[in-house]
Amino acid sequence: MHSWFYKFAVKGLFPLLLVFASTSIAAAGDERSQASLYERLGGYNAITAVVDEVVVQIAADEKLGRFWAHRGKDGIAREKQLIVDFIVAKAGGSLYYRGREMKLSHEGMQIDEQDWEILIDALKNTLHKFNVPARESREVLEFFDTTKKDIVEKS
Numbered sequence: 001m002h003s004w005f006y007k008f009a010v011k012g013l014f015p016l017l018l019v020f021a022s023t024s025i026a027a028a029g030d031e032r033s034q035a036s037l038y039e040r041l042g043g044y045n046a047i048t049a050v051v052d053e054v055v056v057q058i059a060a061d062e063k064l065g066r067f068w069a070h071r072g073k074d075g076i077a078r079e080k081q082l083i084v085d086f087i088v089a090k091a092g093g094s095l096y097y098r099g100r101e102m103k104l105s106h107e108g109m110q111i112d113e114q115d116w117e118i119l120i121d122a123l124k125n126t127l128h129k130f131n132v133p134a135r136e137s138r139e140v141l142e143f144f145d146t147t148k149k150d151i152v153e154k155s
């Protein structure tokens with residue numbers, strides 16, 4: 001004969017706790033999958049680190065380097081900051097992008113398909129180097145792709 005307490009604990013409370021625990025775990029999983037891309041990438045500093053690295057790689061590239069040759073240090077720093085702000089804002093971070101839109105800021109530069117591919121390769125290498133998971137890397141690449149029509153002018 002078990003006491004009423006034992007019966008309550010085993011038949012009532014324990015299963016209830018199990019249901020509660022499993023729904024909490026599911027909710028935590030849901031929260032992670034619903035978090036903004038900004039949060040899933042690791043926030044502001046993580047995005048800045050990726051942009052810094054990509055800019056170093058493309059500025060050193062034989063073909064793409066022409067866009068940053070003979071530009072002042074401060075001009076490059078300012079542009080890099082605007083790129084960070086742009087990505088942070090678009091990825092769901094709480095930041096207002098105060099730069100110019102992509103078409104306006106790249107029009108006339110004659111950026112071609114090959115330039116674009118060099119940039120995307122540098123981005124892919126950097127996402128890999130910083131161990132950005134597959135889902136987030138895919139979303140970053142998809143986002144960059146949405147800007148391509150406003151940036152690439154030549155085939």
Ligand code: HEM
Binds near residue numbers: 079083098100101151
């Ligand atoms: C091969 C591709 C690209 C090249 C060669 C390129 C080159 C440049 C250059 C030279 C500037 C400076 C313009 C100026 O000082 O007036 C600039 C500005 C900028 N770029 Fe790009 N860019 C490329 C792709 C992208 C992409 C994919 C993004 C965003 C995801 C981006 C975001 C920006 C932003 C936010 C600015 C600053 C706009 C402003 O000054 O208001 N660029 N880019």
